[in-house]
Amino acid sequence: MAQQAQLDRTGPSPALVVTVLSSVGLVASLCMTLVVPLVPRLPQLLSTSSATASWVITATLLAGAVATPIAGRLGDMVGKRRVLVATLGLLVVGSVLCAVTSDLVPVLVGRALQGVAVSAVPLGISLMRDTLPPARLGSGIALMSATLGIGGGLGLPLAAVIVEIADWHALFWVAGALGLAGLVLVAVVIPESSTRSGGRFDAGGAVGLSIGLIGLLLAVSKGGEWGWGSAATLTSAGVAVVALVVWALYELRVRDPLVDLRLNVRRAVLLPNLISIPVGVAMFTGMVVFPQLLSAPLASGHGLGLSLLVAGLTLAPNGLVMMLMSPVTARVSAAWGPRASLRIGLVVIAVAYAAGTMLLSAAWQVSVVISVIGAGVALAYGALPALIMRAVPTTRTAAANGLNTLMRSIGTSTASAVAAVVLAASTVPVEGTLVPSLGALRTTLLIAAGCAVLALLVSLAVPNLPEPTEHTEQVGHTEQVGHTEHTGRIEHVERIGPAETATSLVRGQVLHDDGGPAAGARVTLVGHDGRQVAVAPVDGDGAFAADPGTDRPVLLIAGLAGARPTAVHLTPGQDTLDRPLVLARTPDPLADVAGYTPAAGCGPRG
Structure with a gap:
């Protein structure tokens, strides 16, 4: 898309x-x-x-x-x-x-x-x-x-x-x-x-990676000139190892x-x-x-x-x-x-x-x-x-x-x-x-x-x-399973059947009810236990690609300030939506919380 x-x-x-x-x-x-x-x-x-x-x-x-x-x-x-x-x-x-x-x-x-x-x-x-x-x-x-x-x-x-x-x-x-x-x-x-x-x-990540790379490349590029067992080479290599380990731990924690x-x-x-x-x-x-x-x-x-x-x-x-x-x-x-x-x-x-x-x-x-x-x-x-x-x-x-x-x-x-x-x-x-x-x-x-x-x-x-374009062109079947009122905020939940190909990324498109791309919206993936799996931004053309990691999501929620969130239920192996999610504008003040994620156990009924 x-x-x-x-x-x-x-x-x-x-x-x-x-x-x-x-x-x-x-x-x-x-x-x-x-x-x-x-x-x-x-x-x-x-x-x-x-x-x-x-x-x-x-x-x-x-x-x-x-x-x-x-x-x-x-x-x-x-x-x-x-x-x-x-x-x-x-x-x-x-x-x-x-x-x-x-x-x-x-x-x-x-x-x-x-x-x-x-x-x-x-x-x-x-x-x-x-x-x-x-x-x-x-x-x-x-x-x-x-x-x-x-x-x-x-x-x-x-x-x-x-x-x-x-x-x-x-x-x-x-x-x-x-x-x-x-x-x-x-x-x-x-x-x-x-x-x-x-x-x-991520300024902290940039500094940490820079220190690690400089130490590593100095040891590699100057080791022959300084001597591979010299204090300068060993110090550069040691700084690189420590800096890159600390940097990796930091990167895993930063938003x-x-x-x-x-x-x-x-x-x-x-x-x-x-x-x-x-x-x-x-x-x-x-x-x-x-x-x-x-x-x-x-x-x-x-x-x-x-x-x-x-x-x-x-x-x-x-x-x-x-x-x-x-x-x-x-x-x-x-x-x-x-x-x-x-x-x-x-x-x-x-x-x-x-x-x-x-x-x-x-x-x-x-x-x-x-x-x-x-x-x-x-x-x-x-x-x-x-x-x-x-x-x-x-x-x-x-x-x-x-x-x-x-x-x-x-x-x-x-x-x-x-x-x-x-x-x-x-x-x-x-x-x-x-x-x-x-x-x-x-x-x-x-x-x-x-x-x-x-x-x-x-x-x-x-x-x-497969090619990313293949992800959006594969069409599965869609089954309407009704409305849900368990949060008072999800307009509808659709069950979207599996596409013909599968990848590690969940892809789709989010639009406004007037047909324009919902740029700035956020998509939340929810696991079978109601836990948030991943959050992905929506691009300027309305497309998104979310990485669920090793967990497979069962619910996908799209939200944007000033619009009523909408959700789809994903069947096992599904990684591409066969039609866009549509966000309807609403005066409901509760809908102004973008990227809303339901509490654990609040998955769709039925």
Whole structure:
């Protein structure tokens, strides 16, 4: 019903929506790898040590990890386009700040602001769900999700070209210009979503999660530099563990949590998020290993001796293939479901990495291997948000996708750390420098293949949920069972028969008696013992999706200030109402209590 209401609205063409949102996702992900060609020169450019200069990369990583779940929750609360525009604005400010200075601190601040924009990807995916017709949704989400990999694949050669022909500050001027263009396009083209969760922003949860993520990512990303057994690494890891445990306990008690843990621990949500970590490892390992092989001196016996620019162009097909694979991912998911797309992608990744251990003697071989890996990543990345959105209410899509993006970021950080350890453990001296041995390069590729296999095994337990549109289109039978007077406030109770499909969410639509959506109403689910099971807000188009947890509700009550509540009785397994609930306006002052829940034992009679 919610999506059908979206289809009836006039607005920009689906192709334009996909183009604009995917473009800003690509710009945001480009910024994550933009300075990679500068890493060897950063100490000289910023007049600092190598250890300190590495924070130029780390600052972006940390800011992106912290901002993504926060921006997702804010998008669900106050509007996804509004938050997307704000994050792009921060990207522009950060880019300009880096472009006008050569001092370390302003550059670190600017890079952190650029990192915030990675949240554009989950926000864009959620906007697509609220805006696109079902026929275009699959390919749009696949492309938007793949921009996380496309940006990494195209960022290195693009940055290398810019550094070759211009001053290093030009990198940030280009990023700022692209960010500004994206901001204007989003503001002009993309309509704001009417799907809002409401509620209060969980500041305590944001602080706790930020502390936990910073501690975790510092331990992972800096452990090799600090020493894995050093006090700094162990302290960061310890702070992360304590902070995340305390945060989780807090989130379970707060009314409007930043991350709905009860929803996210459900198998249909938890497993795709867990899978995202090894998929992130597999995606980024090639970005770490192959440039070192391509640029290693010929004297090493296995290096190909290419310049940074040529090495970047060799890897560029990775991003192009991911972009071209997006419609293929959508077709596979439409034909066999996103689980099939995910599994096929993981098999492709595993086979490509395993074959890649034997195809390292020429640049064209590396280009073919990284392209096949890109195809697998596109299939897997396109499927993950589709799986997530089948399992969460429409009012939680941005937050859920934000958490999924965070899991991928943890995976890419882990890939960098693992690769650094393995490659540093086995080196050969060449022309006064140490380069990773061929055995170390192959071992790292096999680890990536193993991660893909692990993710494949976990994917076997991912439940197969139908598309959300199927939930509202399945029609059961309706049986009028009469009126009830036991509270003096319920106008009528209807018994609605089971639909042909069932999911973990209870869905439907609430309207006013004049036919308009009852935006702002609340729906209460009541168990067989009269206990409140869940409460869900009604979206701007009148739709709702309530999560009853492990309890199955038998009564659903819709209430709104100034209207008489109405209720329906749900039969076992019923998860979709076959017709809207209608709220009649009433002067009854008792009806002004929205979301009224009857006392225990006051279920319907008969």
